[in-house]
Each structure stands twice: as structure tokens, then as C-alpha cells.
Amino acid sequence: MTEIIIDPVTRIEGHSKITIQLDELGQVVDAHFHVTQFRGFERISQGRPFHEMPALMARICGICPVSHLIASAKTCEEIMAVSIPPVAVNLRRVMNLAQMVQSHALSFFHLSSPDLLLGFDADAAGRNFLGVAAAAPQLALDGVAMRKFGQQIIERLGGKRVHPGWIVPGGVSHPLEPEIRDEILAGIPDALERIRRTLSWYKANVADWADEAAVFANFPSLYMGLVHENGDIAFSDGDLRVVDAAGYLVADHIDPRPYWDYLGESVEPWSFLKSTYWKDLGYPEGLYRVGPLARLNVIDQMGTPEADEELQQYRERLGRYPASSFYYHHARLIEILHCIHAIAALLSDPGILDDRVRAVAGANRSEGVGVSEAPRGTLLHHYRVDENGLIEWANLIIATGHNNLAMNRGVLEVARKYVHGTEIQESMLNRVEAVIRCFDPCLSCSTHAIGEMPLNVQLIGPNGQVLDELAR
Amino acid sequence: MSVAGNVLIICYGNPIRGDDGAGWRAAELLADDPRAVGAQVLARHQLTPELAEDVSRASLLVLVDASEEPGVAGSVSVYPVPDSPKAGSAFSHHVDPTHLLQLAATLFGQSPRAVQVSIRVADxxxxxxxxxxxxxxxxxxxxxxxDLINQHRQRCA
Incomplete structure (x- = not known):
């Protein structure tokens, strides 16, 4: 048995490695995506007052803190047993939509566009965002501008672009000022122009990636995401819906509170990331996907006209329930378009300036569950508190955990297609990494890194000897 | 278009990781320092591609960071940003100083003289x-x- 190790996986959020096992004939027999970092927030939070949880949980991630803020605040509001003011619901939506834009822009432009524009076989030394900037400056400019657009909205609403403290148990800490609303609205036309240009570029070039689309985690599965009552896509509220590969409605408008009745959590010894599965199908057959591809599969429509036109084209080309995870990229772009329109619509309602933005209460229940959509998929928080409102126990199910089984199967599928023999080629390993990038996993990257992130790949023989090695 | 005398100071690090937050502390001090009036001061967790446009508009970029390089804790180093990135430095959502300057030049047509000011960490x-x-x-x-700001202004005067 021979093993190939990709450590760390590059251009993703966090630290991980991939191992690929080959048999004596050089054929791939197994592969795993290992998450090698440990955070321990479920343990850290024990003993903290519940109202501190949103601020604490936001520290889980520097890319998607807003989703954690929302899921955590909703969990706290279950414990408080309150309904928050309607304007607070809408203000949170604006911030979460902005986070979708900036995070999706990061995923598409900064992390994945080097493969798409320059080619999966391009020289690794130049296959990065700087290479994109040199080869297609407008594409890079659009990426920089769209991420900035989302970040600036978060910063203007929350005071900080990373870990804003504005979303609190009961609502938001202060109302929206008219000048901030106007400033955000002024940026809408430019953002729309940029995402339209990017969608056109993607659709004009998608045929070039047909080989990758055919094998990048392309298998039937369940899909889960939040939807509004009318079937519109939902990010901050709404209810869970689950469909299968043929579109059969497995579950609809289900309460997240007894998620333990339908979602199982499994732990493997080779990763710190839990694998979540649909209990009725068992482990690991209960594999399901969340995130942009899954959201577009579970919803009836986006809910904004231009994004609905794009969704219709997407479905006409790929079918009603696309199965290849390569199409996370396309789904991400459609979601950006929708989010920009949705931000404009929410901010154009005069009621958005209402100053009743927070409900106040102590702990009136001993347990709460909150759910939101993070850019990468559904996010569940679950807390139990004692009689003083101190956290006794917490459980978090993050998007990347929902997708863990699918990512592992995707790695195996791509390795079987592209990895052969005993000599490693960088381009085939890049495809194994690229299937992971489709899911845009977030392994938490809020810590400022000092140092380097080299990629070392070793081909290890049956007796442990290093047969081949690559580094970048 | 950069303007002579335009100074951009980007202070970065993680403010909840002890001395790695030195950049944020420096940003507070510089924002309140009358000697730095006219300079733009930003505090960030990391250097990201989104800063490239601001960088391109500056005539001097000062990057303030904490350093794990060997040396006496609390000592300060001042050195120009190298033309070549560190060997093995990866390109993801954050960039190293050299890549940031290259992005500014590639996307926005110009990049300023850039100096790194680092303080060695203890914890x-x-x-x-x-x-x-x-x-x-x-x-x-x-x-x-x-000192860097004053030298630059004298040079531009």
C-alpha cells in the first residue's frame, strides 16, 4: 500500500491535509480529507453567560463571523423566549447578505479563479490571484471590489469588518443611520455591474471545465438549506428543507429544535471535523450537501427577478437538481447577484430606519437552538444554560461538517480519475485540492498567521520509504 | 493617482493574541499622535488584496506588525519591503507585503515605496x-x- 499526502491543502480557509492510498498497482483505493486544526469552542463556552455567546462565537471565524453571530443570537433568543423587532430581523439580513457577497467573492475570485482562468494544469508558481490580476485585470478588479463592497457594509453597520459586535441577543445594538443606508445604496449599481460581468465570463467559459465538472464530487445526494415560507431562498431565517437527488421532498419547514432526531453526528479518528448525516439513511449513506449548490436545489426561486432569470438559465443548462459540486461556483455567483438586489430592496424600505431594534430579557428557558445560513451552508447552534443563565453545554454543527462526507467522497472520486502510478504530478494533486475548494470549506482562519503555508506531498511506499516528493 | 506626501500606515495583527495585537495598539497611538496628522492609519487583522487600491494611492506605505523573528522582545526593526516574496509564501485571502505591492502595481498602475516596521513579540x-x-x-x-513620515515629507517638500 502506498500513500500520498497533501499537507496542507492550499487556497482554503484553515488547515487540513489530504491522504490518498494507492495499491501495489498504483491505483487509488481510498482517500481522506483530514481537518488537522482543533478549536474547542463548545468547551470554551461552558460557564460563560449566555448573552456573551454571540460575541464569543463570532471569533470562530474571520470570514463568516456574521453567520455565527446570527445563529448564536437566535439561540439566545430562544433561551430568552422573545421575538425580536421586525426591523432588527431585516437589519441582520442586510449584514448576512453582505457577508455572503464578500465571502463568495473571496471563494470565487481569490481562491478558485486561478484554476478556472489559468487552468488546472498551469504552473503552480503563478496559479494564484496575482496571476489572475496579470492575465485578466478586470476579473481581479471585480473580485477585489465585490469583496470590499461586502466588507464595507459589514463595517458600516457593525463598526468592524471582522467580528462586528452589532448583532446581539434580542436584535441589534443600534439602529441604522440614514447616511449609512444611503452610502450602501450608492454602491449597489457598481456591484451589480461587476457581478453581471463575472456571470457572463463564467457562462462563456464553463464548457472549458467540462472534464472537471464531470468528476468533481458528482454524485446523487440529499441537499439541505433554509427556505422562506413561499419557497424563496433564506439566509438568516426561514425553515429547513431537505430534498433528494430527484427532487423528492424529504423534509420541509422542519423545526431545527429537534435536529438530533434527523441529523446524526459521527466522529472519525483521522479528523477533528465531525461528519453529519441524515439519520434515516444511516452513516455514511446519509450523506447530504449544504451551501450554494444545495440551496439552489432546495429552493423554489431566489426571490429577486434578475437572480431568478439566472437561476432559470442555470436549471435549463444543468437540470433541476445539478449533482456536480463543480457547480457550487456558478451557484455562488447567482447568490451574489441575489444578495446585492436583496440588500437594495431591504434598505429601500423606509421602515429600515426604525429605532426599535432590540428586545431585552433574561434567561426564560434552559435550552435553545438557532439556525442560519453561512456562505458555505447551514449553521446550527445549540446551548443549554443553568438557572443563572450560564452555559452548561453547547453543540455547533457548521456547514463544513454537513459537507464532510461529500468532500471526502469527492476527494476519492477525483483521485481515482486523476491520480495514477507512483509518480506525483502537481496538476493532478491540484485537482484533488480543487474539488475541496468547490465546497469552500471554512476550517476557521480568524487567527493572524505568522509564517508560511508550504505544500508538501510525499509518496510513501509499503515499507514507509519516500518514493517521491513534491513541495510548493 | 498617488499624491506626494500621501502616507498610508497599515497596522496589522490579531488583537486577541497578546503581542500579535501590537499593530492595533500602534494604530490607536498613531491615530492620536499629532505628529501623524495627515497620514491615513488603518488597523487590520491581515493584509488582504482589498487594500491594493488604497496602497496604490499612497506615496509611502508603512506596514506595522509584530514579529516572531529572534531578538529582544519589544525591540523594533525598520526595513524596506523586499521585491521578492518570502519563499513558499502562499496566496490565499491574505497576502504578504510584497504581493500586496505587486497587486497594487498590476491592478491600479502604481505602488509606493514601502517600509515594514516590526516589533518583536514575547507572548x-x-x-x-x-x-x-x-x-x-x-x-x-x-x-x-x-521618523519615516517626517523623512518622507522632507523628501517630498
């Missing part, structure tokens, strides 16, 4: 306070940045 365990030696070194760090 980067989780926490919001700086260690005693790094706190003691902050005035020297601020003075080093002010």
Missing part, C-alpha cells in the same frame, strides 16, 4: 493585553513610524 498566547516588554517598546515603534 502571543490568547489575550488582549501586550506583554510588558512590548508595551514598553510601543513608544519606540511609534517614533520609528513618525
Amino acid at each position: 502571543i498566547d490568547p489575550g488582549t493585553a501586550l506583554s510588558a516588554p512590548v508595551e514598553a517598546g510601543m513608544p519606540m515603534l511609534v517614533d520609528a513610524v513618525i
